[in-house]
Each structure stands twice: as structure tokens, then as C-alpha cells.
Amino acid sequence: MASYVLPVLLLLCVAASASASPGLSPRFYARSCPGALDTIRIAVEEAVRNEPRMGASLLRLHFHDCFVQGCDASVLLNDTATFTGEQSAAPNVASIRGFAVIDNIKARVEAICRQTVSCADILALAARDSVVALGGPSWTVPLGRRDSTTASLSLANSDLPAPSFDVANLTAAFAAKNLSVTDMVALSGGHTIGDSQCLNFRDRIYNETNNIDAAFATSLKSICPRSTSSGNSSLAPLDVATPTAFDNKYYGNLLAKKGLLHSDQVLVNARGGVGGLVRRYAGSPARFGKDFGAAMVRMGNVSPLTGSQGQIRLICSRVN
Numbered sequence: 001m002a003s004y005v006l007p008v009l010l011l012l013c014v015a016a017s018a019s020a021s022p023g024l025s026p027r028f029y030a031r032s033c034p035g036a037l038d039t040i041r042i043a044v045e046e047a048v049r050n051e052p053r054m055g056a057s058l059l060r061l062h063f064h065d066c067f068v069q070g071c072d073a074s075v076l077l078n079d080t081a082t083f084t085g086e087q088s089a090a091p092n093v094a095s096i097r098g099f100a101v102i103d104n105i106k107a108r109v110e111a112i113c114r115q116t117v118s119c120a121d122i123l124a125l126a127a128r129d130s131v132v133a134l135g136g137p138s139w140t141v142p143l144g145r146r147d148s149t150t151a152s153l154s155l156a157n158s159d160l161p162a163p164s165f166d167v168a169n170l171t172a173a174f175a176a177k178n179l180s181v182t183d184m185v186a187l188s189g190g191h192t193i194g195d196s197q198c199l200n201f202r203d204r205i206y207n208e209t210n211n212i213d214a215a216f217a218t219s220l221k222s223i224c225p226r227s228t229s230s231g232n233s234s235l236a237p238l239d240v241a242t243p244t245a246f247d248n249k250y251y252g253n254l255l256a257k258k259g260l261l262h263s264d265q266v267l268v269n270a271r272g273g274v275g276g277l278v279r280r281y282a283g284s285p286a287r288f289g290k291d292f293g294a295a296m297v298r299m300g301n302v303s304p305l306t307g308s309q310g311q312i313r314l315i316c317s318r319v320n
């Protein structure tokens with residue numbers, strides 16, 4: 001009995017440090033820019049109405065921001081003559097999108113409150129508003145992040161998880177951000193919306209004969225040829241059941257061996273509680289929604305700049 005006490009205490013400490021809001025507050029702009037949240041929400045609703053996939057792209061932008069130097073809008077910085085940003089990193093290049101929508105939102109927010117609302121907070125709010133616009137859960141977003149004056153190509157390459165990862169690699173990538181296995185499985189549910197390119201699931205559909213539904217693999221082969229000489233950028237939905245609805249069908253797909261990415265499908269067969277979480281979320285939209293929102297808050301808390309750190313950018317794609 002006693003031997004269990006220490007690990008349990010350690011786990012509680014990790015959970016507490018990950019969930020404590022590092023100087024952020026949901027009411028941060030209540031006085032300085034009371035119109036900010038409505039302005040952002042309306043712009044996101046317009047963008048998602050115009051193209052449902054944009055909701056997925058905006059959610060992913062916040063994830064790719066937070067995992068690289070923390071949630072500081074570093075992902076938004078364009079390359080310049082003297083500076084190479086994160087957009088050309090392997091997980092981002094020819095893949096991550098939504099920059100024009102963020103620039104548009106920032107311009108609308110600047111028009112009502114000059115240099116007050118950070119690009120990092122816009123990313124966090126746009127992620128939440130995108131999920132809600134596609135029918136998913138809502139959560140309260142802690143605010144007060146500031147924007148970086150730097151970005152890191154090398155950290156984008158090293159810290160973002162790859163679709164080839166197994167559970168141990170995924171767990172390590174999330175643990176490096178103080179995010180738990182529960183957070184990892186819940187956040188992977190972000191793949192209930194959006195698309196992946198063929199180059200990210202080719203090995204899975206041609207090489208993983210045991211752990212993939214045969215008809216599902218066959219249907220994907222028609223858009224994703226085995227040869228790497230063409231078809232790399234052909235798109236397939238990450239959630240074959242309901243591609244543009246933010247629901248829990250992603251987990252049902254995994255139970256049916258219809259996860260699109262290797263890193264999705266491995267969650268179901270893993271020991272040590274991970275597979276149990278997949279079954280839990282497949283069985284209950286409410287549990288998934290609650291855990292997803294809580295995990296998004298924890299991901300949004302990863303090493304923000306606060307106080308007088310960094311800056312409030314005027315244009316999200318460049319430093320002031």
C-alpha cells in the first residue's frame with residue numbers, strides 16, 4: 001500500500017503544475033477590449049461557414065503554436081531575409097494553414113483596440129470558437145498571453161509529434177509539455193475534423209495489414225498511390241465517419257480500425273490505460289467534450305509569455 005503513495009503524489013503534482021493557470025485570466029480583456037471576444041468569434045464563424053475545414057486548420061494552428069516555445073504565436077511569424085521561422089519545419093511545410101484568416105481577425109481586433117490583444121490569445125480563442133462552430137464543446141479560455149519576438153525552426157522539428165509515432169513516442173512528446181496521457185488521448189480527438197495528406201498515411205494503408213480495416217485501406221489506396229512519385233498531397237478526412245462535425249466519432253473509427261494516421265490507430269491497442277480512454281470517449285460524447293476542453297486549457301497554458309515579456313504584435317506574421 002505504502003509503495004503506491006509516492007507515485008500517486010508525484011502524479012498529483014504533475015497534474016497540478018499542468019493545470020495551474022500561469023498568470024492567465026479569462027477576464028484579461030474585460031476592461032481593455034470588451035469587444036475582442038465577440039469580434040474574434042464572429043470572424044471565426046464567417047471563416048468556418050465559408051470553408052468548414054478552416055475550423056480544423058485554426059485548431060491545429062494553436063496546437064502547433066503551443067508545442068513550440070509555448071503558446072506565443074511563434075508559428076505565425078513569416079520568414080524574412082534575416083530570420084527563418086517555423087512554417088518551413090517538416091510538420092508545418094505545405095501543411096499548416098489559416099494564416100490569412102488570423103491576419104484578418106487581427107486587423108478587425110486592431111480596428112477596435114489598438115495593440116491590446118495578442119496574436120497568441122487570438123489563436124487560443126479561434127481554436128475554441130472553431131470547435132464550437134463545428135458543433136463541439138465549449139470551454140473558458142484563460143487570456144493574457146503575449147507574442148514572441150522569435151520563432152524556432154529546430155524546436156518545431158523536434159517538439160511536434162509525427163504521424164509515425166508509437167504510443168511511447170507520443171506520450172513522451174506530450175509529457176515534455178507537462179501534458180498527461182489523458183490529455184494526449186483527448187487532444188488527439190482534434191482529429192475528428194480536418195484532413196491529412198497522402199504522404200502522412202501512405203505507409204499505414206500499404207504496410208499495416210493487420211491493424212486496419214481492409215475496405216477502409218482499399219478506398220484510400222485509390223487516392224493515395226503506393227509510389228511516392230505522385231499523389232503526396234491528396235487529401236482524406238481524418239474522421240471518415242463525420243469529417244466536418246466536432247463529435248466523438250474519431251474514437252469509434254479507432255475501435256473499427258479506421259484511424260487514418262498510424263499515430264491515431266496506436267492509441268487503441270496500447271496497454272496502460274490508453275486504450276481504455278479510447279473506449280471511454282467512443283462511448284460518451286459528454287466525457288470526451290469535458291476532457292477535451294480541460295485538455296485544451298492545459299495545452300493553452302504551456303509556457304506563455306506574460307506581463308512585460310514579449311510584445312503585442314500589430315501584425316501577427318511579423319514582429320513589431
Ligand code: HEM
Nearest residue numbers: 056057060063095161162163187190194195196197200263
Ligand atoms: C498526437 C499527436 C499528433 C500527431 C502525430 C498529429 C499529426 C497530424 C498530421 C500528420 C496531420 C495531417 C497534416 C497534413 O497532412 O497536412 C494532422 C492534421 C490535423 N491535426 Fe494533428 N496531430 C497530432 C495531434 C493533434 C492535436 C493535439 C490537435 C489539436 C487539438 C490536432 C489537430 C489537427 C487538425 C484539426 C488537423 C487537420 C488540419 C486541417 O485540415 O487543416 N492534432 N495532424
Ligand SMILES: *[C@@H]1O[C@H](CO)[C@@H](O)[C@H](O)[C@H]1NC(C)=O
Nearest residue numbers: 162164165166168169170172
Ligand atoms: C520512439 O521511441 C523509441 C523508444 O521507445 C525510440 O527508440 C525511437 O527512436 C522513437 N522514435 C521516434 C520517431 O522518435
Ligand SMILES: *[C@@H]1O[C@H](CO)[C@@H](O)[C@H](O)[C@H]1NC(C)=O
Nearest residue numbers: 017018176177178301302303
Ligand atoms: C513542466 O513542469 C516543470 C516542473 O514544474 C517545469 O520546470 C517545466 O518548465 C514545465 N514545462 C513546460 C513546457 O511547461
Ligand SMILES: *[C@@H]1O[C@H](CO)[C@@H](O)[C@H](O)[C@H]1NC(C)=O
Nearest residue numbers: 202203204205206207226227
Ligand atoms: C512498406 O514497407 C516496406 C518494407 O518495409 C518499405 O520498403 C516501404 O517503403 C513501405 N511503404 C510503402 C508505402 O509500401
Ligand SMILES: *[C@@H]1O[C@H](CO)[C@@H](O)[C@H](O)[C@H]1NC(C)=O
Nearest residue numbers: 199200202228229230231232
Ligand atoms: C512524396 O513524399 C515522400 C515522403 O513520404 C518523398 O520521399 C517523395 O519525394 C515525395 N514525392 C514528391 C513527388 O514530392
Ligand SMILES: *[C@@H]1O[C@H](CO)[C@@H](O)[C@H](O)[C@H]1NC(C)=O
Nearest residue numbers: 077078079099100315317318
Ligand atoms: C506573411 O506571408 C503571407 C503569405 O505569404 C503573406 O500573405 C503576408 O502578407 C506576410 N506578412 C508580412 C507581414 O509580410
